[in-house]
Amino acid sequence: MTRIIVCAPSTPLKREDADRVLELAALHFPAVQIAFHEQCFAVDGHFAGPDAMRRDALIESANDPAFDAVWFARGGYGANRIAERVVAGLDDAARNKVFLGYSDGGYLLAALYRAGIGRPVHGPMAVDVRRERGENAIGRALSFLSGDMSGLEPSVNGQPAVAFNLMTLAMLCGTPLMPNLDGHVVMVEEVSEYLYAVDRLLFHVTAHLQGIAGLRLGRVSDVPENDRPFGADVEEIVRYWCGRNDIPFLGGADIGHDPANKIVPFGLARALT
Protein backbone atom coordinates (compact mmCIF):
# COMPACT_ATOMS: atom_id res chain seq x y z
CA MET A 1 0.00 0.00 0.00
CA THR A 2 1.33 3.46 -1.00
CA ARG A 3 -0.16 6.22 1.15
CA ILE A 4 -0.26 9.70 -0.37
CA ILE A 5 -1.27 13.00 1.21
CA VAL A 6 -2.06 15.92 -1.07
CA CYS A 7 -1.59 19.53 0.04
CA ALA A 8 -1.59 22.83 -1.83
CA PRO A 9 1.43 25.04 -1.10
CA SER A 10 0.45 27.52 -3.82
CA THR A 11 -3.12 27.91 -5.15
CA PRO A 12 -6.34 26.00 -4.36
CA LEU A 13 -7.69 22.86 -5.97
CA LYS A 14 -11.35 22.36 -6.94
CA ARG A 15 -13.17 19.55 -5.14
CA GLU A 16 -14.35 18.10 -8.45
CA ASP A 17 -10.70 17.70 -9.51
CA ALA A 18 -9.84 15.94 -6.27
CA ASP A 19 -12.87 13.65 -6.75
CA ARG A 20 -11.79 12.80 -10.27
CA VAL A 21 -8.27 11.91 -9.05
CA LEU A 22 -9.78 9.66 -6.36
CA GLU A 23 -11.94 7.97 -8.99
CA LEU A 24 -8.97 7.31 -11.26
CA ALA A 25 -6.93 5.99 -8.34
CA ALA A 26 -9.73 3.68 -7.19
CA LEU A 27 -10.12 2.36 -10.72
CA HIS A 28 -6.48 1.84 -11.69
CA PHE A 29 -4.40 1.88 -8.49
CA PRO A 30 -6.08 -0.27 -5.84
CA ALA A 31 -2.84 -0.37 -3.83
CA VAL A 32 -2.69 3.44 -3.60
CA GLN A 33 -4.46 5.36 -0.87
CA ILE A 34 -4.86 9.12 -1.39
CA ALA A 35 -5.93 11.69 1.20
CA PHE A 36 -6.61 15.30 0.21
CA HIS A 37 -5.74 17.66 3.06
CA GLU A 38 -8.69 19.99 3.61
CA GLN A 39 -6.29 22.92 3.10
CA CYS A 40 -6.24 22.09 -0.64
CA PHE A 41 -9.65 23.73 -0.94
CA ALA A 42 -9.03 26.84 1.18
CA VAL A 43 -9.01 30.21 -0.60
CA ASP A 44 -7.29 33.40 0.54
CA GLY A 45 -6.93 35.89 -2.31
CA HIS A 46 -4.54 34.31 -4.78
CA PHE A 47 -3.58 31.49 -2.45
CA ALA A 48 -4.89 28.18 -1.05
CA GLY A 49 -5.26 29.77 2.38
CA PRO A 50 -2.96 32.21 4.16
CA ASP A 51 0.78 31.51 4.30
CA ALA A 52 0.54 30.08 7.83
CA MET A 53 -2.22 27.65 6.85
CA ARG A 54 -0.38 26.41 3.77
CA ARG A 55 2.86 26.09 5.70
CA ASP A 56 1.27 24.22 8.61
CA ALA A 57 -0.66 21.84 6.35
CA LEU A 58 2.52 20.93 4.53
CA ILE A 59 4.59 20.50 7.69
CA GLU A 60 1.83 18.38 9.30
CA SER A 61 1.57 16.20 6.18
CA ALA A 62 5.31 15.78 5.76
CA ASN A 63 5.81 14.92 9.44
CA ASP A 64 2.95 12.39 9.54
CA PRO A 65 4.40 8.85 9.51
CA ALA A 66 1.06 7.58 8.18
CA PHE A 67 2.05 8.79 4.68
CA ASP A 68 4.78 7.77 2.25
CA ALA A 69 4.52 10.72 -0.09
CA VAL A 70 3.43 14.35 -0.18
CA TRP A 71 1.86 15.27 -3.51
CA PHE A 72 1.43 18.91 -4.44
CA ALA A 73 -2.10 19.68 -5.59
CA ARG A 74 -1.29 22.50 -7.94
CA GLY A 75 1.18 25.26 -8.85
CA GLY A 76 0.16 28.81 -9.70
CA TYR A 77 2.27 30.86 -7.32
CA GLY A 78 3.00 30.96 -3.61
CA ALA A 79 5.25 28.09 -2.53
CA ASN A 80 8.26 30.44 -2.35
CA ARG A 81 6.55 32.37 0.47
CA ILE A 82 6.50 29.32 2.77
CA ALA A 83 9.36 27.08 1.59
CA GLU A 84 12.05 28.24 4.03
CA ARG A 85 9.75 27.91 7.02
CA VAL A 86 8.42 24.55 5.90
CA VAL A 87 11.91 23.10 5.68
CA ALA A 88 12.72 24.44 9.16
CA GLY A 89 9.66 22.64 10.55
CA LEU A 90 10.30 19.16 9.18
CA ASP A 91 11.25 16.20 11.37
CA ASP A 92 12.50 12.64 10.86
CA ALA A 93 9.23 11.38 9.40
CA ALA A 94 9.75 13.77 6.48
CA ARG A 95 13.24 12.53 5.68
CA ASN A 96 12.30 9.46 3.67
CA LYS A 97 9.19 10.88 2.09
CA VAL A 98 8.73 11.62 -1.59
CA PHE A 99 7.65 15.18 -2.48
CA LEU A 100 6.13 15.28 -5.95
CA GLY A 101 5.19 18.32 -8.03
CA TYR A 102 6.47 20.87 -10.55
CA SER A 103 6.03 24.47 -11.74
CA ASP A 104 5.58 26.68 -8.67
CA GLY A 105 6.17 23.56 -6.55
CA GLY A 106 9.78 23.84 -7.70
CA TYR A 107 10.52 26.30 -4.89
CA LEU A 108 9.80 23.53 -2.39
CA LEU A 109 11.61 20.84 -4.34
CA ALA A 110 14.66 23.15 -4.44
CA ALA A 111 14.53 23.98 -0.73
CA LEU A 112 14.09 20.32 0.24
CA TYR A 113 16.94 19.27 -2.05
CA ARG A 114 19.19 21.97 -0.62
CA ALA A 115 18.38 20.81 2.90
CA GLY A 116 18.83 17.14 2.00
CA ILE A 117 15.33 16.31 3.26
CA GLY A 118 13.20 13.65 1.62
CA ARG A 119 13.14 12.83 -2.08
CA PRO A 120 12.04 15.82 -4.15
CA VAL A 121 10.68 14.76 -7.54
CA HIS A 122 9.55 16.79 -10.56
CA GLY A 123 6.37 15.25 -11.96
CA PRO A 124 2.62 15.65 -12.56
CA MET A 125 0.34 17.18 -9.92
CA ALA A 126 -3.26 16.42 -9.01
CA VAL A 127 -4.51 19.46 -10.95
CA ASP A 128 -3.23 17.89 -14.18
CA VAL A 129 -6.38 15.77 -14.15
CA ARG A 130 -8.06 18.82 -15.74
CA ARG A 131 -5.94 18.61 -18.90
CA GLU A 132 -6.97 16.76 -22.01
CA ARG A 133 -5.53 13.25 -21.48
CA GLY A 134 -4.82 14.37 -17.93
CA GLU A 135 -5.49 10.81 -16.77
CA ASN A 136 -2.14 9.91 -18.36
CA ALA A 137 -0.38 12.43 -16.13
CA ILE A 138 -2.20 11.20 -13.02
CA GLY A 139 -1.41 7.61 -13.94
CA ARG A 140 2.28 8.43 -14.41
CA ALA A 141 2.45 10.10 -11.00
CA LEU A 142 0.65 7.28 -9.20
CA SER A 143 2.67 4.59 -11.01
CA PHE A 144 5.88 6.29 -9.96
CA LEU A 145 4.70 6.62 -6.37
CA SER A 146 3.89 2.89 -6.51
CA GLY A 147 7.49 2.07 -7.41
CA ASP A 148 7.29 1.98 -11.23
CA MET A 149 10.21 3.82 -12.87
CA SER A 150 8.86 3.69 -16.45
CA GLY A 151 7.62 7.30 -16.30
CA LEU A 152 11.11 8.73 -15.82
CA GLU A 153 12.27 11.40 -18.25
CA PRO A 154 14.17 9.28 -20.80
CA SER A 155 17.53 11.05 -20.52
CA VAL A 156 17.73 10.43 -16.76
CA ASN A 157 20.79 8.24 -16.21
CA GLY A 158 23.67 7.93 -13.78
CA GLN A 159 24.13 11.72 -13.50
CA PRO A 160 22.35 13.79 -10.88
CA ALA A 161 19.53 15.81 -12.40
CA VAL A 162 16.90 18.40 -11.52
CA ALA A 163 13.97 19.85 -13.48
CA PHE A 164 12.43 23.28 -13.12
CA ASN A 165 10.05 25.72 -14.65
CA LEU A 166 12.40 28.36 -16.06
CA MET A 167 10.79 31.31 -14.27
CA THR A 168 10.81 29.40 -10.98
CA LEU A 169 14.49 28.57 -11.42
CA ALA A 170 15.31 32.19 -12.29
CA MET A 171 13.57 33.42 -9.14
CA LEU A 172 15.34 30.77 -7.03
CA CYS A 173 18.85 31.77 -8.13
CA GLY A 174 20.81 33.41 -5.33
CA THR A 175 18.07 32.98 -2.73
CA PRO A 176 18.23 30.91 0.47
CA LEU A 177 16.14 28.24 -1.29
CA MET A 178 18.64 27.53 -4.07
CA PRO A 179 20.52 24.22 -3.93
CA ASN A 180 24.06 23.78 -5.26
CA LEU A 181 23.60 22.32 -8.75
CA ASP A 182 27.26 21.78 -9.63
CA GLY A 183 27.59 18.65 -11.75
CA HIS A 184 23.83 18.36 -12.31
CA VAL A 185 21.89 18.05 -15.52
CA VAL A 186 19.39 20.91 -15.29
CA MET A 187 16.16 20.56 -17.30
CA VAL A 188 13.93 23.58 -17.85
CA GLU A 189 10.48 24.10 -19.30
CA GLU A 190 8.23 27.14 -19.61
CA VAL A 191 4.66 28.11 -20.44
CA SER A 192 2.90 31.34 -21.46
CA GLU A 193 6.01 33.54 -21.68
CA TYR A 194 7.06 35.68 -24.63
CA LEU A 195 10.28 34.59 -26.35
CA TYR A 196 11.98 37.83 -25.28
CA ALA A 197 11.12 36.92 -21.68
CA VAL A 198 12.53 33.42 -22.20
CA ASP A 199 15.73 35.03 -23.53
CA ARG A 200 15.86 37.33 -20.49
CA LEU A 201 15.32 34.43 -18.08
CA LEU A 202 18.09 32.43 -19.73
CA PHE A 203 20.46 35.42 -19.47
CA HIS A 204 19.80 35.36 -15.73
CA VAL A 205 19.78 31.63 -15.14
CA THR A 206 22.91 30.79 -17.14
CA ALA A 207 24.83 33.47 -15.23
CA HIS A 208 23.99 31.56 -12.05
CA LEU A 209 24.48 27.99 -13.31
CA GLN A 210 28.15 27.84 -14.20
CA GLY A 211 29.43 24.51 -12.94
CA ILE A 212 26.40 22.44 -13.90
CA ALA A 213 26.87 19.38 -16.11
CA GLY A 214 24.61 20.91 -18.75
CA LEU A 215 21.20 22.24 -19.65
CA ARG A 216 18.35 20.33 -21.28
CA LEU A 217 15.39 22.08 -22.88
CA GLY A 218 11.88 20.87 -22.17
CA ARG A 219 8.77 22.19 -23.88
CA VAL A 220 8.13 25.93 -24.03
CA SER A 221 4.42 26.06 -24.72
CA ASP A 222 1.64 28.61 -25.23
CA VAL A 223 4.13 31.34 -26.22
CA PRO A 224 2.01 34.49 -26.67
CA GLU A 225 2.17 36.21 -30.05
CA ASN A 226 4.20 39.43 -29.83
CA ASP A 227 3.82 42.52 -32.03
CA ARG A 228 6.85 41.29 -34.03
CA PRO A 229 8.80 38.02 -34.35
CA PHE A 230 11.65 37.57 -31.87
CA GLY A 231 14.10 36.45 -34.54
CA ALA A 232 15.28 33.19 -32.94
CA ASP A 233 13.53 30.02 -31.77
CA VAL A 234 13.73 28.63 -28.25
CA GLU A 235 16.49 26.17 -28.97
CA GLU A 236 18.61 28.89 -30.60
CA ILE A 237 18.05 31.06 -27.53
CA VAL A 238 19.15 28.29 -25.16
CA ARG A 239 22.19 27.45 -27.28
CA TYR A 240 23.16 31.14 -27.36
CA TRP A 241 23.13 31.64 -23.60
CA CYS A 242 24.72 28.24 -22.91
CA GLY A 243 27.50 29.18 -25.34
CA ARG A 244 28.10 32.55 -23.69
CA ASN A 245 28.39 30.95 -20.27
CA ASP A 246 30.31 27.77 -21.15
CA ILE A 247 27.40 25.54 -20.19
CA PRO A 248 27.01 22.38 -22.30
CA PHE A 249 23.67 22.21 -24.12
CA LEU A 250 22.61 18.59 -23.86
CA GLY A 251 19.48 18.54 -26.05
CA GLY A 252 15.79 18.13 -25.29
CA ALA A 253 13.92 17.04 -22.18
CA ASP A 254 10.50 15.40 -22.14
CA ILE A 255 8.98 17.79 -19.59
CA GLY A 256 6.49 20.63 -19.81
CA HIS A 257 3.14 22.03 -18.73
CA ASP A 258 1.25 19.22 -20.45
CA PRO A 259 0.03 15.65 -19.82
CA ALA A 260 3.24 14.15 -21.26
CA ASN A 261 5.35 15.79 -18.52
CA LYS A 262 7.79 13.09 -17.39
CA ILE A 263 9.29 12.39 -13.99
CA VAL A 264 12.68 13.70 -12.83
CA PRO A 265 13.83 12.68 -9.34
CA PHE A 266 16.17 15.34 -7.95
CA GLY A 267 19.71 14.03 -7.63
CA LEU A 268 20.29 10.42 -8.61
CA ALA A 269 17.21 8.46 -9.65
CA ARG A 270 16.53 5.28 -7.71
CA ALA A 271 13.44 3.14 -7.30
CA LEU A 272 11.15 4.01 -4.40
CA THR A 273 10.63 0.51 -3.12
Added chain:
Amino acid sequence: MTRIIVCAPSTPLKREDADRVLELAALHFPAVQIAFHEQCFAVDGHFAGPDAMRRDALIESANDPAFDAVWFARGGYGANRIAERVVAGLDDAARNKVFLGYSDGGYLLAALYRAGIGRPVHGPMAVDVRRERGENAIGRALSFLSGDMSGLEPSVNGQPAVAFNLMTLAMLCGTPLMPNLDGHVVMVEEVSEYLYAVDRLLFHVTAHLQGIAGLRLGRVSDVPENDRPFGADVEEIVRYWCGRNDIPFLGGADIGHDPANKIVPFGLARALT
Protein backbone atom coordinates in the same frame (compact mmCIF):
# COMPACT_ATOMS: atom_id res chain seq x y z
CA MET B 1 25.82 73.89 -26.07
CA THR B 2 24.88 70.37 -24.85
CA ARG B 3 25.53 67.73 -27.49
CA ILE B 4 23.48 64.53 -27.27
CA ILE B 5 23.74 61.34 -29.29
CA VAL B 6 20.81 58.92 -29.26
CA CYS B 7 21.27 55.20 -29.80
CA ALA B 8 19.00 52.21 -29.32
CA PRO B 9 20.54 49.37 -27.29
CA SER B 10 17.23 47.47 -27.15
CA THR B 11 14.39 47.96 -29.67
CA PRO B 12 14.02 50.37 -32.62
CA LEU B 13 12.63 53.88 -32.67
CA LYS B 14 10.25 55.20 -35.32
CA ARG B 15 11.56 58.08 -37.44
CA GLU B 16 8.43 60.11 -36.72
CA ASP B 17 9.23 59.91 -32.99
CA ALA B 18 12.79 61.08 -33.58
CA ASP B 19 11.48 63.96 -35.69
CA ARG B 20 9.05 64.99 -32.99
CA VAL B 21 11.87 65.02 -30.40
CA LEU B 22 13.99 67.18 -32.71
CA GLU B 23 11.06 69.60 -33.15
CA LEU B 24 10.55 69.89 -29.40
CA ALA B 25 14.27 70.44 -28.84
CA ALA B 26 14.48 73.12 -31.55
CA LEU B 27 11.47 74.89 -30.06
CA HIS B 28 12.37 74.77 -26.35
CA PHE B 29 16.10 73.94 -26.08
CA PRO B 30 18.07 76.05 -28.55
CA ALA B 31 21.29 75.25 -26.68
CA VAL B 32 20.81 71.50 -27.11
CA GLN B 33 22.00 69.65 -30.18
CA ILE B 34 20.64 66.13 -30.72
CA ALA B 35 21.89 63.53 -33.20
CA PHE B 36 20.01 60.27 -33.76
CA HIS B 37 22.41 57.47 -34.64
CA GLU B 38 21.10 55.71 -37.74
CA GLN B 39 21.16 52.46 -35.75
CA CYS B 40 18.08 53.71 -33.84
CA PHE B 41 15.96 52.82 -36.87
CA ALA B 42 17.46 49.41 -37.68
CA VAL B 43 15.26 46.35 -37.22
CA ASP B 44 16.39 42.77 -36.66
CA GLY B 45 13.56 40.61 -35.29
CA HIS B 46 12.79 41.99 -31.86
CA PHE B 47 15.83 44.27 -31.77
CA ALA B 48 17.12 47.55 -33.20
CA GLY B 49 19.63 45.70 -35.32
CA PRO B 50 21.72 42.63 -34.47
CA ASP B 51 23.67 42.56 -31.19
CA ALA B 52 26.91 43.56 -32.92
CA MET B 53 25.32 46.60 -34.57
CA ARG B 54 23.69 47.81 -31.35
CA ARG B 55 26.90 47.23 -29.41
CA ASP B 56 29.10 49.02 -31.95
CA ALA B 57 26.75 51.99 -32.28
CA LEU B 58 26.74 52.47 -28.53
CA ILE B 59 30.53 52.09 -28.18
CA GLU B 60 31.11 54.49 -31.08
CA SER B 61 28.73 57.07 -29.58
CA ALA B 62 30.11 56.79 -26.07
CA ASN B 63 33.71 57.07 -27.26
CA ASP B 64 33.02 60.08 -29.49
CA PRO B 65 34.34 63.25 -27.80
CA ALA B 66 31.93 65.30 -29.94
CA PHE B 67 29.10 64.36 -27.55
CA ASP B 68 28.40 65.10 -23.89
CA ALA B 69 25.64 62.56 -23.36
CA VAL B 70 24.36 59.25 -24.70
CA TRP B 71 20.58 59.08 -24.59
CA PHE B 72 18.85 55.73 -24.98
CA ALA B 73 16.11 55.82 -27.59
CA ARG B 74 13.86 53.19 -26.10
CA GLY B 75 13.62 50.14 -23.84
CA GLY B 76 11.71 47.00 -24.77
CA TYR B 77 14.33 44.30 -24.31
CA GLY B 78 17.87 43.60 -25.44
CA ALA B 79 20.40 45.82 -23.64
CA ASN B 80 21.43 42.90 -21.39
CA ARG B 81 22.74 41.04 -24.46
CA ILE B 82 25.33 43.72 -25.22
CA ALA B 83 26.03 45.48 -21.90
CA GLU B 84 29.13 43.53 -20.85
CA ARG B 85 30.79 43.95 -24.25
CA VAL B 86 29.87 47.62 -24.47
CA VAL B 87 31.53 48.34 -21.14
CA ALA B 88 34.65 46.46 -22.25
CA GLY B 89 34.85 48.65 -25.37
CA LEU B 90 34.65 52.08 -23.74
CA ASP B 91 37.58 54.50 -23.60
CA ASP B 92 38.39 57.77 -21.85
CA ALA B 93 35.90 59.84 -23.85
CA ALA B 94 33.11 57.76 -22.29
CA ARG B 95 34.24 58.36 -18.73
CA ASN B 96 32.68 61.76 -18.22
CA LYS B 97 29.61 61.19 -20.35
CA VAL B 98 26.06 61.01 -19.08
CA PHE B 99 24.10 57.88 -20.03
CA LEU B 100 20.36 58.49 -19.71
CA GLY B 101 17.52 55.97 -19.91
CA TYR B 102 15.39 53.54 -17.91
CA SER B 103 13.43 50.28 -18.15
CA ASP B 104 15.47 47.86 -20.28
CA GLY B 105 18.19 50.53 -20.37
CA GLY B 106 18.76 49.67 -16.71
CA TYR B 107 21.04 46.78 -17.72
CA LEU B 108 23.46 49.32 -19.21
CA LEU B 109 23.11 51.81 -16.36
CA ALA B 110 23.93 48.98 -13.95
CA ALA B 111 26.94 47.74 -15.93
CA LEU B 112 28.32 51.27 -16.32
CA TYR B 113 27.81 51.99 -12.63
CA ARG B 114 29.52 48.75 -11.66
CA ALA B 115 32.48 49.62 -13.91
CA GLY B 116 32.60 53.22 -12.64
CA ILE B 117 32.30 54.56 -16.20
CA GLY B 118 30.45 57.78 -16.96
CA ARG B 119 27.37 59.03 -15.15
CA PRO B 120 24.47 56.59 -15.48
CA VAL B 121 21.12 58.29 -14.93
CA HIS B 122 17.58 56.91 -14.71
CA GLY B 123 15.23 59.20 -16.63
CA PRO B 124 12.95 59.62 -19.67
CA MET B 125 13.93 58.28 -23.10
CA ALA B 126 13.26 59.62 -26.60
CA VAL B 127 10.39 57.16 -27.12
CA ASP B 128 8.47 58.81 -24.26
CA VAL B 129 7.50 61.49 -26.78
CA ARG B 130 4.76 59.05 -27.84
CA ARG B 131 3.00 59.22 -24.47
CA GLU B 132 0.18 61.59 -23.65
CA ARG B 133 1.99 64.67 -22.24
CA GLY B 134 5.19 63.01 -23.46
CA GLU B 135 6.60 66.49 -24.15
CA ASN B 136 6.90 66.86 -20.37
CA ALA B 137 9.13 63.80 -20.22
CA ILE B 138 11.28 64.98 -23.13
CA GLY B 139 11.53 68.43 -21.56
CA ARG B 140 12.62 66.96 -18.23
CA ALA B 141 15.33 64.88 -19.90
CA LEU B 142 16.67 67.77 -21.98
CA SER B 143 16.53 70.21 -19.05
CA PHE B 144 18.53 67.77 -16.95
CA LEU B 145 21.07 67.26 -19.72
CA SER B 146 21.33 71.08 -19.92
CA GLY B 147 22.31 71.25 -16.25
CA ASP B 148 18.91 71.84 -14.60
CA MET B 149 18.42 69.67 -11.49
CA SER B 150 14.72 70.49 -10.95
CA GLY B 151 13.58 67.22 -12.54
CA LEU B 152 15.28 65.07 -9.92
CA GLU B 153 13.17 62.54 -8.07
CA PRO B 154 12.21 64.53 -4.95
CA SER B 155 13.59 62.10 -2.33
CA VAL B 156 17.08 62.21 -3.88
CA ASN B 157 19.38 63.66 -1.22
CA GLY B 158 22.85 63.09 0.17
CA GLN B 159 22.53 59.29 0.00
CA PRO B 160 23.61 57.31 -3.05
CA ALA B 161 20.62 56.09 -5.04
CA VAL B 162 19.70 53.99 -8.06
CA ALA B 163 16.40 53.38 -9.84
CA PHE B 164 15.33 50.32 -11.78
CA ASN B 165 12.46 48.61 -13.40
CA LEU B 166 11.75 45.74 -11.00
CA MET B 167 12.00 42.99 -13.63
CA THR B 168 15.25 44.45 -14.93
CA LEU B 169 16.69 44.57 -11.42
CA ALA B 170 15.57 41.00 -10.73
CA MET B 171 17.30 39.76 -13.88
CA LEU B 172 20.46 41.74 -13.02
CA CYS B 173 20.87 40.21 -9.56
CA GLY B 174 23.85 37.88 -9.37
CA THR B 175 24.98 38.52 -12.97
CA PRO B 176 28.28 40.13 -14.09
CA LEU B 177 26.32 43.35 -14.76
CA MET B 178 25.15 43.88 -11.18
CA PRO B 179 26.77 46.70 -9.18
CA ASN B 180 27.29 46.59 -5.44
CA LEU B 181 24.34 48.51 -3.99
CA ASP B 182 25.32 48.43 -0.32
CA GLY B 183 24.24 51.66 1.35
CA HIS B 184 22.12 52.74 -1.64
CA VAL B 185 18.51 53.83 -1.76
CA VAL B 186 17.02 51.51 -4.39
CA MET B 187 13.91 52.73 -6.21
CA VAL B 188 11.82 50.31 -8.24
CA GLU B 189 8.91 50.67 -10.63
CA GLU B 190 7.01 48.19 -12.80
CA VAL B 191 4.51 48.06 -15.65
CA SER B 192 2.19 45.39 -17.07
CA GLU B 193 2.96 42.67 -14.53
CA TYR B 194 0.42 40.73 -12.46
CA LEU B 195 0.59 41.33 -8.72
CA TYR B 196 1.63 37.72 -8.13
CA ALA B 197 4.56 38.36 -10.48
CA VAL B 198 5.45 41.54 -8.58
CA ASP B 199 5.40 39.50 -5.36
CA ARG B 200 7.64 36.87 -6.97
CA LEU B 201 10.09 39.51 -8.23
CA LEU B 202 10.29 41.10 -4.78
CA PHE B 203 10.98 37.69 -3.22
CA HIS B 204 13.96 37.42 -5.56
CA VAL B 205 15.20 40.99 -5.40
CA THR B 206 15.02 41.42 -1.62
CA ALA B 207 17.02 38.20 -1.18
CA HIS B 208 19.81 39.86 -3.20
CA LEU B 209 19.62 43.38 -1.73
CA GLN B 210 20.52 42.90 1.89
CA GLY B 211 22.86 45.73 2.83
CA ILE B 212 21.07 48.47 0.88
CA ALA B 213 19.96 51.62 2.71
CA GLY B 214 16.35 50.89 1.82
CA LEU B 215 13.76 50.37 -0.89
CA ARG B 216 11.45 53.01 -2.38
CA LEU B 217 8.38 52.08 -4.41
CA GLY B 218 7.67 53.88 -7.66
CA ARG B 219 4.54 53.41 -9.71
CA VAL B 220 3.36 49.92 -10.64
CA SER B 221 1.08 50.63 -13.58
CA ASP B 222 -1.13 48.74 -16.05
CA VAL B 223 -1.42 45.72 -13.73
CA PRO B 224 -3.38 43.12 -15.74
CA GLU B 225 -6.59 41.84 -14.19
CA ASN B 226 -6.13 38.28 -12.92
CA ASP B 227 -8.84 35.62 -12.57
CA ARG B 228 -8.98 36.47 -8.85
CA PRO B 229 -7.73 39.27 -6.59
CA PHE B 230 -4.20 38.82 -5.24
CA GLY B 231 -5.20 39.76 -1.69
CA ALA B 232 -2.64 42.52 -1.04
CA ASP B 233 -1.78 45.80 -2.76
CA VAL B 234 1.65 46.68 -4.09
CA GLU B 235 2.78 48.61 -1.05
CA GLU B 236 1.75 45.74 1.24
CA ILE B 237 3.74 43.38 -0.96
CA VAL B 238 6.86 45.57 -0.80
CA ARG B 239 6.53 46.03 2.96
CA TYR B 240 6.17 42.26 3.40
CA TRP B 241 9.34 41.34 1.52
CA CYS B 242 11.32 44.23 3.01
CA GLY B 243 10.26 43.05 6.45
CA ARG B 244 11.29 39.46 5.81
CA ASN B 245 14.73 40.56 4.61
CA ASP B 246 15.46 43.37 7.09
CA ILE B 247 15.42 46.01 4.36
CA PRO B 248 14.04 49.41 5.41
CA PHE B 249 10.99 50.45 3.38
CA LEU B 250 11.47 54.16 2.77
CA GLY B 251 8.17 55.11 1.09
CA GLY B 252 7.26 56.13 -2.43
CA ALA B 253 9.35 57.20 -5.42
CA ASP B 254 8.18 59.47 -8.23
CA ILE B 255 9.24 57.14 -11.05
CA GLY B 256 7.37 54.90 -13.46
CA HIS B 257 6.54 54.07 -17.06
CA ASP B 258 4.74 57.40 -17.56
CA PRO B 259 5.47 61.02 -18.49
CA ALA B 260 5.94 62.02 -14.82
CA ASN B 261 8.94 59.67 -14.49
CA LYS B 262 11.57 61.68 -12.57
CA ILE B 263 15.34 61.65 -12.80
CA VAL B 264 17.60 59.56 -10.55
CA PRO B 265 21.37 59.90 -11.08
CA PHE B 266 23.09 56.68 -10.02
CA GLY B 267 25.21 57.22 -6.94
CA LEU B 268 25.33 60.72 -5.53
CA ALA B 269 23.45 63.39 -7.47
CA ARG B 270 25.46 66.38 -8.62
CA ALA B 271 24.85 69.00 -11.26
CA LEU B 272 26.18 68.25 -14.73
CA THR B 273 27.79 71.62 -15.40
